[in-house]
Amino acid sequence: MSDVKTYEPEIIFDKQGNPHEVVDWDHDYEGAKLGFWIFLLTEMMIFGSLFLVYTFYSYQHGAQFSAASIHMNRLLGGINTFILLISTLTMGLSLANLRNGHVAVCKKYIWATIILATLFLAIKYTEWTLEIGEGFYPGSPSADLAALGHGGKLFFGLYFTMTGLHGVHIIVGIGVMLWLLSLINRGKITPENFVVLENTALYWDFVHIVWIFVFPIFYLIY
Numbered sequence: 001m002s003d004v005k006t007y008e009p010e011i012i013f014d015k016q017g018n019p020h021e022v023v024d025w026d027h028d029y030e031g032a033k034l035g036f037w038i039f040l041l042t043e044m045m046i047f048g049s050l051f052l053v054y055t056f057y058s059y060q061h062g063a064q065f066s067a068a069s070i071h072m073n074r075l076l077g078g079i080n081t082f083i084l085l086i087s088t089l090t091m092g093l094s095l096a097n098l099r100n101g102h103v104a105v106c107k108k109y110i111w112a113t114i115i116l117a118t119l120f121l122a123i124k125y126t127e128w129t130l131e132i133g134e135g136f137y138p139g140s141p142s143a144d145l146a147a148l149g150h151g152g153k154l155f156f157g158l159y160f161t162m163t164g165l166h167g168v169h170i171i172v173g174i175g176v177m178l179w180l181l182s183l184i185n186r187g188k189i190t191p192e193n194f195v196v197l198e199n200t201a202l203y204w205d206f207v208h209i210v211w212i213f214v215f216p217i218f219y220l221i222y
Helices: 029-060 062-069 076-097 103-133 144-147 148-183 193-221
Strands: 012-013 019-021
Touching: 012 144, 012 148, 029 062, 029 148, 029 193, 076 103, 076 144, 103 148, 144 148
Parallel strands: none
Antiparallel strands: 012 019
């Protein structure tokens, strides 16, 4: 049995008896895309401001930023970069399969993306635990952090702020993907009406691109 669900528009008639298709926010493709791009613009402004702050302080404390970067765990950061890249692929494949009518396969790729995103968070939690255990966190009394000077403290302050904010976006993404699965199961997202999934894939691309900038400026500048 095919798992394809088709969209059947609701029709109303005016006083003259002319039929009109009922269009709500679910089916307003252009409006949904415009609204989502405005949302992404605000996200770009938030992360863009943080990148500007990082650039300003790294210019002032270049040597101390480089010295602080030596203490980053490049193995875990590199693994997380790879995981996020793969998750972007699975998210894109979910959208491609939905467009082609393969709803069940689409859901499997969404679940794969959720699992990869959860794995990313687990590794980031492990990394944070190790860094905090070594005393490299804002406000730490560690002598090793003090030896890095004011620049080193700024480096780890920005690191926890930016990776923490990025992690919040990962958590939100997982929640949205679970909501997507619910909408697909209820027939609210179909091969003919997929703008919500398309916007979610765009959001996940944004999350991935932010990390592509975060990874080198903290892990690879020494």
